[in-house]
Amino acid sequence: MNDIFANTETMQENEHPRFYTAESVMRGHPDKLCDLIADNVLDECLKHDPASRVACEVMATHGHIIVAGEITTSAKPDVFNIVRDTLRDVGYDPKDYQIDCYIHDQSPDIAGAVEPELADGEDEDTLGAGDQGVMVGYACNETPEYLPMPVVAAQRLVTLLEISRMTGVIPDIGPDGKVQVTMEYNGDTPVRITTVVISVQHQPDTDLDDLFEKLKKNIFPLAFKGMPADDVEIMLNPSGKFVQGGPDADTGLTGRKLMVDSYGTFAPHGGGAFSGKDATKVDRSGAYMARYIAKNMVAAHLADRCQVTLAYAIGQAEPVMVDVNTFGTCDACEDDCLAAAVRKAYDLTPAGIIKQLNLTNPIYKYTAAGGHFGRKDFPWEKVDNMSDFISYIQ
Structure with missing residues (x-):
């Protein structure tokens, strides 16, 4: 156990415990799928034109992906194939989705504010902020990542769920899911992880008790390494089944x-x-x-x-x-x-x-x-x- 927890029993009696919760979501979560598509479009523009101006928004719903926004670039991003490749990489079948693209140039008013015409001798690298x-x-x-401990724990859990799914260590896991970690603090000191909620997509015939045992063996020890989690309550899919996921179950933005x-x-x-x-x-x-x-x-x-x-x-x-x-x-x-x-x-x-x-x-x-x-x-x-x-x- 880390030294940061060594003196928790000597806390002053007037320090009341507080509880903080952090959340993280898998790549197949509908909102994260949209973020991934938008950032893949951005990367494709920057690969060919580092001066690209991109403001890309994505909406994903049952059988439909909509990409819209303002892009000014000399690159020619193939938005339709970017969407298909992202869907496939995350774990969804691109054939299940109609893709619509509504892209236009950046507003000239915004472009003129961000990169105004320069006077003689003015620094060519001067850029105005793209928005207020x-x-x-x-x-x-609290952690080597210089982040709050429950934030790190939630991120670790999601990363390990993704790895377990992609490597086949836990093949029952689907691409959609989210986790939530609640931690007790005494003053500013993290004392213990109290509750972990994991909602993860799975196959129709998955036994949740069996899935829990696989998570307990392959994920929890790594996710909570170096953290006080000896007395944690873990809730797996508290709503019951989670078979239908992704944009088929929930609209993403x-x-x-x-x-x-x-x-x-x-x-x-x-x-x-x-x-x-x-x-x-x-x-x-x-x-x-x-x-x-x-x-x-x-x-x-x-x-x-x-x-x-x-x-x-x-x-x-x-x-x-x-x-x-x-x-x-x-x-x-x-x-x-x-x-x-x-x-x-x-x-x-x-x-x-x-x-x-x-x-x-x-x-x-x-x-x-x-x-x-x-x-x-x-x-x-x-x-x-x-x-x-x-x-x-x-």
Whole structure:
């Protein structure tokens, strides 16, 4: 058991337990299927034209996939085959779906605000924000991923369910499913996982008791490794059968799993979805940059928890707000001092963020499912030397 749990019995008596819940969903969940399709379209555009402007929305329902949005690019994405390939990869038969595509160019008003005509000598890399909005990044020292423990547990469970299905270790599992992890906290310390809810699609003749035993043997030990889960209540398919899944059972839309994509109930969300948007849309790039800054502050031991909030106005390059909240866990300086240091140490313009995090690379299909944060191969998850930042703290 990790040292973080060693002193839970010595907590002050006046600290009342609190409970937090995190959720994650499988790739075949209708909403996640839509996110995957949208990000695959984005990646295909970026492969051939890194300057592509993409705002792709997808709807999936019984026998029907609709792709719509604004795309300005020199690439020629084959949307119909992208949809078919994504359906097949997730575990659905493309022949079961009619595909409609309604794509047009980006609004000239938005395009002119994002990339205005430049005066002589003006920086060609200047980009205005693709929209107004608020973006939040969060990090804490509960796990090696610098994420809250129930968030990590939920993501692990979904990843292991996917692997077990694709490798045939548990062939009864279907492509659709979701998990929910509830954890008890004493103060800011995670004490124990109390309840896990798993709803997963399965074959018509699957025995749920047998499926539970397979999950108990192959998934739970890995999912909860290093976590206090000795007394957890696990509920498998509490509604009973889950045979019909995916778009046949429920309509899906892009951007409808915002808290699954980010930090659950541990941090607020600005409201802007991530998937299907290129990096000039600060809904996405700003959220990635805020996470990058928050994670690096915690990794540098400046704080135990950190929330970074950015706000932008459409067409304007610099953020209209930078806020840092360390929840009283930073001894180096006050939060307003940290916010001022963030403005000095980081280029928070869309162009600066895109350059810092290399966001013109076609990597977005990997973000669409399993959470946008916590996986070290994403550039916004990189931990850097913070000496330059620390030099700005006064």
